Amino acid sequence: MSNKKKEFFLVRWAKRCFLGDxxxxxTEEEERIQTxxxxxxSSFVHKPLAMMGLIVFLAIFVFVLVGPKIWPLxxxxxxxxxxxxxxSRDMMSVPKEMLAxxxxxxxxxxxxxxxxxxxxxxxxxxxxxxxxxxxxADIPQEVQDADLTYIAAGTDHCVAVAADGQVYVWGNTRLQxxxxxxxxxxxxxxxxxxxDVIQLEASNQFSAIVTSDGNLxxxxxxxxxxxxxxxxxEGKIAKVALTENEYICLLTDxxxxxxxxxxxxxxFAKIPAELKGKTVVDIASTSKSVAAVTEDGEIxxxxxxxxxxxxxPALSSKPVHLxxxxxxxxxxxxxxxxxSWGNNKYHQIDxxxxxxxxxxxxRIFVSNYQNYALGSDGKLYTWGLKGFTLGTDSLGRDMLTxxxxxxxxxxxxxxxxxxxxxxxxxxFGGIAGYFGGxxxxxxxxxxxxxxxxPFIPFAMILSAVIGTRLDPTQRxxxxxxxxxxxxxxxxxxxxxxxxxxxxxxxYVTAAKAMGIREGTIVFRHxxxxxxxxxxxxxxxxxxxxxxxxxxxxxxxxGIPLPTPTWGNLLNGANNSIVIQQYWWQWxxxxxxxxxxxxxxxxxxxxxxxxxxxxxxxR
Amino acid sequence: xxxxxxxxxxxxxxxxxxxxFLMYSLYNLIPTDPARAExxxxxxxxxxxxxxxxYQQLRQKMGLDDPLVVRYMRWMGLWPDVDGSGFNGLLxxxxxxxxxxxxxxxxxxxxxxxxxxxxxxxxxxxALGITIPLGIYxxxxxxxxxxxxxQVVTMLGYSLPIYIIALIFMFFFCVHWRIFPxxxxxxxxxxxxxxxxxxxxxxxxxxxxxxxxxxxxxGGMTRYVRSAMIDALSMDYIRTARAxxxxxxxxxxxxAWRNALLPIITSIIGWFISIFSGSxxxxxxxxxxxxxxxxxxxxxxxDFELVLAIQMFYTIVSLVGSLLMDISYGLVDPxxxxxx
Numbered sequence: 024m025s026n027k028k029k030e031f032f033l034v035r036w037a038k039r040c041f042l043g044d045x046x047x048x049x050t051e052e053e054e055r056i057q058t059x060x061x062x063x064x065s066s067f068v069h070k071p072l073a074m075m076g077l078i079v080f081l082a083i084f085v086f087v088l089v090g091p092k093i094w095p096l097x098x099x100x101x102x103x104x105x106x107x108x109x110x111s112r113d114m115m116s117v118p119k120e121m122l123a124x125x126x127x128x129x130x131x132x133x134x135x136x137x138x139x140x141x142x143x144x145x146x147x148x149x150x151x152x153x154x155x156x157x158x159x160a161d162i163p164q165e166v167q168d169a170d171l172t173y174i175a176a177g178t179d180h181c182v183a184v185a186a187d188g189q190v191y192v193w194g195n196t197r198l199q200x201x202x203x204x205x206x207x208x209x210x211x212x213x214x215x216x217x218x219d220v221i222q223l224e225a226s227n228q229f230s231a232i233v234t235s236d237g238n239l240x241x242x243x244x245x246x247x248x249x250x251x252x253x254x255x256x257e258g259k260i261a262k263v264a265l266t267e268n269e270y271i272c273l274l275t276d277x278x279x280x281x282x283x284x285x286x287x288x289x290x291f292a293k294i295p296a297e298l299k300g301k302t303v304v305d306i307a308s309t310s311k312s313v314a315a316v317t318e319d320g321e322i323x324x325x326x327x328x329x330x331x332x333x334x335x336p337a338l339s340s341k342p343v344h345l346x347x348x349x350x351x352x353x354x355x356x357x358x359x360x361x362x363s364w365g366n367n368k369y370h371q372i373d374x375x376x377x378x379x380x381x382x383x384x385x386r387i388f389v390s391n392y393q394n395y396a397l398g399s400d401g402k403l404y405t406w407g408l409k410g411f412t413l414g415t416d417s418l419g420r421d422m423l424t425x426x427x428x429x430x431x432x433x434x435x436x437x438x439x440x441x442x443x444x445x446x447x448x449x450x451f452g453g454i455a456g457y458f459g460g461x462x463x464x465x466x467x468x469x470x471x472x473x474x475x476x477p478f479i480p481f482a483m484i485l486s487a488v489i490g491t492r493l494d495p496t497q498r499x500x501x502x503x504x505x506x507x508x509x510x511x512x513x514x515x516x517x518x519x520x521x522x523x524x525x526x527x528x529x530y531v532t533a534a535k536a537m538g539i540r541e542g543t544i545v546f547r548h549x550x551x552x553x554x555x556x557x558x559x560x561x562x563x564x565x566x567x568x569x570x571x572x573x574x575x576x577x578x579x580x581g582i583p584l585p586t587p588t589w590g591n592l593l594n595g596a597n598n599s600i601v602i603q604q605y606w607w608q609w610x611x612x613x614x615x616x617x618x619x620x621x622x623x624x625x626x627x628x629x630x631x632x633x634x635x636x637x638x639x640x641r
Numbered sequence: 642x643x644x645x646x647x648x649x650x651x652x653x654x655x656x657x658x659x660x661x662f663l664m665y666s667l668y669n670l671i672p673t674d675p676a677r678a679e680x681x682x683x684x685x686x687x688x689x690x691x692x693x694x695x696y697q698q699l700r701q702k703m704g705l706d707d708p709l710v711v712r713y714m715r716w717m718g719l720w721p722d723v724d725g726s727g728f729n730g731l732l733x734x735x736x737x738x739x740x741x742x743x744x745x746x747x748x749x750x751x752x753x754x755x756x757x758x759x760x761x762x763x764x765x766x767x768a769l770g771i772t773i774p775l776g777i778y779x780x781x782x783x784x785x786x787x788x789x790x791x792q793v794v795t796m797l798g799y800s801l802p803i804y805i806i807a808l809i810f811m812f813f814f815c816v817h818w819r820i821f822p823x824x825x826x827x828x829x830x831x832x833x834x835x836x837x838x839x840x841x842x843x844x845x846x847x848x849x850x851x852x853x854x855x856x857x858x859x860g861g862m863t864r865y866v867r868s869a870m871i872d873a874l875s876m877d878y879i880r881t882a883r884a885x886x887x888x889x890x891x892x893x894x895x896x897a898w899r900n901a902l903l904p905i906i907t908s909i910i911g912w913f914i915s916i917f918s919g920s921x922x923x924x925x926x927x928x929x930x931x932x933x934x935x936x937x938x939x940x941x942x943x944d945f946e947l948v949l950a951i952q953m954f955y956t957i958v959s960l961v962g963s964l965l966m967d968i969s970y971g972l973v974d975p976x977x978x979x980x981x
Contacts, residue, residue, distance in 0.1 A: 472656055475963055477955040479918040480936060484952060487940045488667050570802050574922055577804050578937060596808060597926045599823050603816040613805040621800040 060555045066633035073629020080622035083615065087434060090427030098585045102419035104133040104178065104310075104349060104391060110422075110607050111410040114149040115393050117403060121146045125401050130225075131390035132176030133349075134410075135159065143170050145183070150410070153179045155604055159194040166191045176390065177225030177243075184232070188218045198228050198244040207232070207240040226265035227310075233263050237275055239282070249283040256282040264308035264347065266291070266326070271313050277302035279315050290326045297323050307347040309365065314352055316345050322354065330366035338362060346389035348407070353389045361387065361396055368392075369408035378404045414607035417595075426612055429587035433616070436503050436582070437569035441561055443507025444568070448514025449550070449557070455515070456522030457545045466515070474512035479574060482509060486580040495583050502581055506568050517560055521553045555634055562627035566620045573616065589616040649967060653960045658717075660956050661731075661949075665713045668945055675945070676700045678740055716949075731953065737946030741939065746950045750935060754954065756826060757924070757931040760847055761916055764854040768916075769909070772859055776866025781893060783871060791863065798860025803919050807853045807926045814849055821849040824928035850927045858916055865908045869901040876900070902973045910966035914959045 067073060114134055117126075124140035131137070135149030145167060151159040159181050169185040176182075180194035180201075188211060192201035203211070210217045222233040229243025229250050237258040241250040248268045252260075260282070262273040271291050272282045281292040291313050298315060305316040312326035312333070320341030324333040330350040340358040347353075351365030351372050359382045363372035369392045378384060378396050381404070388395040392408035413422040455466040485505045490498045522545065525531065534544050573590025575581030582588045589612050596602065596609035676699040684692060700706055704715060704722075714720035716737070718730025729735050736746035779788045798806075815823040822828070826846050833839040873879070874897050882892045921933030928934065932951055939948040 471963075472660065475656075475914070475959045476660070477914055477918040477959055479921050480933075480952060480955050483921070483936070483940055484664070484667070484948065487943075488671055491671065491943075566800065574802055574804065577802075578922065578925060580940070590802075593804065593808070597804070597811065597824075599811075599816050602808065602812050606812075609808055613808060617797075617801045617805055620802070621796060624796060624800045 060558075063555050063630060063634045067629055070629045070633065073625050073633075076622040076625030076629065079618065080626060083430070083619050083622070084434065087427055087430030091431055094421070094424040094427050096424060096428040096587070100420055105411075105415050105419035106417055107605050107608075108134060108150055108411055108415040108419075109152075109605075110412055110414040111150060112412065114408060114410045115395070115405040116148050116409075117395070117405070118146045118148055122401075122403060126397055126403055128174055129388040129395050129397070130174045130176040130181075131388050131393045131395065132159075132181070132225075133178050133391045135176065136393065136395070137174050137176045137181055139171055139174060145171060145174070147181075153195045157195050161193070163191065163193050166193065173220055173223035175223045175225035175230060177230060178227045180225065180228070180230075182223060182225045182230045184220050184223050188214060188220070190232070192230070195228075198247075200228055200230070200243050203242050204240060207242060210234065210238065210240065222262060224263055224265050226270075227267045229265070231263045231265060231270060233260055237261065239263055239272065241270070249285040249289070251284045253282050253284065256280065262306060264306045264313055266308045266313060267310040271306060271308065273303055273306045273315075277304075277318075279303050279306060293325065295323055295325050297321075305342075305345050307345040307352060309347040309352065310349045312347075314345055314347065316342050316354075322352075324352070332365040334364055336362060336364050344387065346387050348389045348394070349391045351389075351392075353387055353394055355384060355387050359384055363394065371407035373406060375404055375406050378406075413611050414605075416592075416608050417605070422592075422607060422611055425587040425592060426589070426615060429589050429592050429612065430615065430619075432499070432582060432586060433569055433572060433589045436499065436506070436572045436588070437565050439503045440506035440510065440568040440572070441565045443504060444511040444564060445514055445557065445561055447507065447511035449518050451511065452515040452518025453522060453545045453550065456519035457526060457541065457549070463519075467519070470512045470515050473509065476509070478509060478571065479578075482506065482571065482575055483578065483580045485509075486575060490580075495586055499582050499586070502572060502575065506571055510564060510568065510571075514557070514560055514564070517556060518553060521556060522549055525549045525552055555630075559627060559630045559634060562623060562630060566623040566627065569616075569623075570620060589619075645971075646964075646968065649964050653964060657953075657956060657960060661717065661953060662713055664949060664952050664956075665716060666709060668949060669709060669712075671943055671945065674705075675740060676703055676705055731950075736950040739939075739944055739947040741942040741944040741947065746947050749947060750932065750950060750954075753931045753935045756847075756929065757917075757920055757933065760851060760854070760923075760929070760931065761920055763847075764851045764858070765913060765916055767851065768855045768858045768862060771855065772862040773866055773905075775859075776863045777870055777893065777898065779863070779867045780870030780874060783867075795860040795863045798857060799864075800860075801857075803853070803857040803922050804926050806857050807850075807923060810849060810853050810856075811926075822846055826930050847929065850923050850929060854916065854919060854923055857919065858912060862908070862912055866901070866905055869904045870897060872904075873897040873901040899973075903970070906966060906969050906973055910962045914962050917955060917958050 115136065117129075117136065117138065121138055121140045121144075124142055124144065127139045127141045127143070129136060129138040132149075135147060135151045138146045138148075140146070145162060147160050147162060153159060157179075159179070162181075166183055169183070169189065169191065170187075171183045172186050173184040174182070177194070177200070180192055180196065183191045185191070190203070190211070194200070216236050217234065217238075219235040220232055221235050222231075224231045227247060229241060229245075229248040232240045234240070237260050239252050239256075239260040241252065243250055245251075249270070256272065256274070259274045259276070260272050261275045264271055264273075269281075269283060269285060269289055269291055272280055274280055279294055279298060281289060281294070283289070285292075298317065301321075302318040303315045304318055307314050309328075309332050312324055312328040314322055314324040314332070316322050320338070322335045322338075322342060322345065324335065332350060332352060335352075338354070338356060339360055340356045342354040342356050342362075344355045345352060346355075348365070348371055351363055351367070353361060353363040353372075353374075355361055361374050361378050361384055363374050365372055367373065371392045371394060374394075381398050381402070383399040384396050384404075385399045386397045388397070394405065394407045396404040398404070411421050411423065413426065415421055416425065451466050451470070455463040482505050486498075486502060490501055493501060526549070531544060531548065534548050539548070569589075572581055573588060573593075576588045576590030577594050579591075579594060581590055584591055584594070592612040593609055601608055676696055679699060680692065680696055683695075687695065704712060707715075711720055714730075715722065716730050718728045718732035718735070720728070720730075722729050734747070736750070738744075739746050739749050742749050775791060779791050782788050811823060814821045822845070827839070827842050828846075831842060833842065874893075876897075879892060879897055882896045883889075887896075920931060921936060923929070924931040924933035925937050932954060936948060936951045938944075939951065
């Protein structure tokens, strides 16, 4: 025993705290003498409710620990096209009847799809609700009956053109999405060649039609978009590509032109020099950029291509058609290959291998984050954004990502505050309890004042006053410190009371007789005997600190947005619209947080009951 | 007893001074300038030199250049005003001037204070009226199904944050069934024939907040009462009382309950203070015109004197609470001689 290597004192201390000094005992002795800690643990595992709490809590803990790696948080992330979406995975679930009948055409909107089968029947799928009154799935009967030749899906409206030239608009029509221009109605009346539609497009609250005589008709919300055409281009339009608020045209002479009136300040009006003298065969657009395919197979992108839209990969053969999503392009090549590039947040450029091995892709339909590829055998391939499991919030952010990352922040803040509070409590409690006298009175008076302060208002004032000059990260540390500094009092009282009781025990007298320093006696002899009680109080305090942090964040005085926590996710949920219509925005964070705190309390209660044999009688 | 109370009040006054001084100095860390805010309206119509002169005069008049301690004592009413007209501070009933509402703080806080105290007292009485009988019942019927059921519900009550409880109640009562209004203390645009109608309308509006606050505070308190009663019921004198052939009612209410009261009193006060804290959240969630909502508004707009006045209100509530606790110790338990 004497030649045993001396362990580092901290290791020995920890062993004494948690395991007891086992090495010097025989098995028989060991069975008789158990540390309170081990007795507590062995009693704890036989409590079903507490164990269930522990398992669920550990599951949540692992979830928020590992989750941020799977769903990383991007603080600047927001997307106006994906706001307030309910939980779903059906944005690309094309109806089976439509596939069975044979797909004729597909138009993909932001969060929904519109399609016709070969019999001319119209289908709609995905998230079609615009407001609580307007739902694009309510297709008017006249549209159902009509023989549709073209369909298009905008942000919040759908357009269809029938074989007889009739144009139908449904969905949100409050912003003049269905108000045709006078030129257009004139052309419609004239009919014949003047109204021979060859292209129909719809975008953010405006729509466009190109006719075979080279005319372009734009209509919709003119406040949002540039929906005018310069008269010098009349009769020369071959194709149009709509971005979010503007458009460009492919002219019949094979050049690209910005034909609207915003050309002074539009990033699209500056047609790149590379296109000069070359014939363009196809154009496409994303929400903020446009692209052109030249005769010799070159793809040129311009506009606000900030999300990688301009990084055209090396193509294996000449592109035939080009399609644009919200932040990505998809090209169909001459050899039947399909290539996507641009932003890949929702895997919208991960073309499935099945598509490239199919070799018979006829048409591709791309919009927002969705891609549909139709093979000549009628098989439909989809890739891109299916939907959000837990919905999105009012800024189009994925709730799942925010809940997972918010959980990590809330738990970190809770844990660190508890550690701060425990250190302070043990220190002050230990000093007050062991030394007594004037020091005791002073510490207990301070504890009384701090403990008597109304917690939430005081934490709010500290956060507001000190927090004004801090950046978000520093403010997070501030919240930890504030919570820690305001909640050490119960721990202090507990430790003091325990030490007062332990001080009179024989082993302390023995230690004193051996001439051990007083500080050593308190922290290395008495404290290990108190540690099990301390763990119980830490567990319960952890739940309290998490609750307080979330409450402060809920009130706007905790962790500031956009950093998510379980508290500030619920900030702004207290109005009837959110409560009723956007229930997923508060139910999921509230549920996971509620379950988490309940589990921690179950564990704490279980530990306390396990520690106190008297409690078993209760 | 009288001597003890006097001593406690003296101690309270000292604590109040310390806390208020701390709060005052803390608040002085905020970079605000009431003199500049006061002159902001006239800034355009004045020449720079003139403006500067008026600004300095105003600073002088407001005493902004004096040391912190002097300003604090002036605010508290322990130091004569700048013009020497005498004491005019918190102790004289002058709570200061709200920069945000452009009104005296007294006028700003009087109505909300009434609302808050009304709501809090109401829900305290309601909660005590439910928790004490419930706790006693559970203790007496310990281990039965009903006791276990209550344990689960109270667990929810103290585990869930109050605003989540509020959201759930709002969902069912305001949105789903449309029984109660979702926010405010009176019907928008209502003109009342009598004060009684006004009172009834207010009661209607605060019903749901009071229910939520009561529900949220049920958890902790029921558990306290239950465990205190269980402790008391396991004592030897209960066995003696039963052996004497006393009625079970007498045993429970006269022997056990009186002994269980002491630990309960301790927790009641802390709980009462936490209800006032919690009303900050409830008032914001339900948009009630109360102190908590006002406090939130004041903090968001850096309204220095308003927030300080409300903070002092909270401090006084907690101090008076702890005094009541100590006094009631002596009243409840003759063994505790507080005037020693």
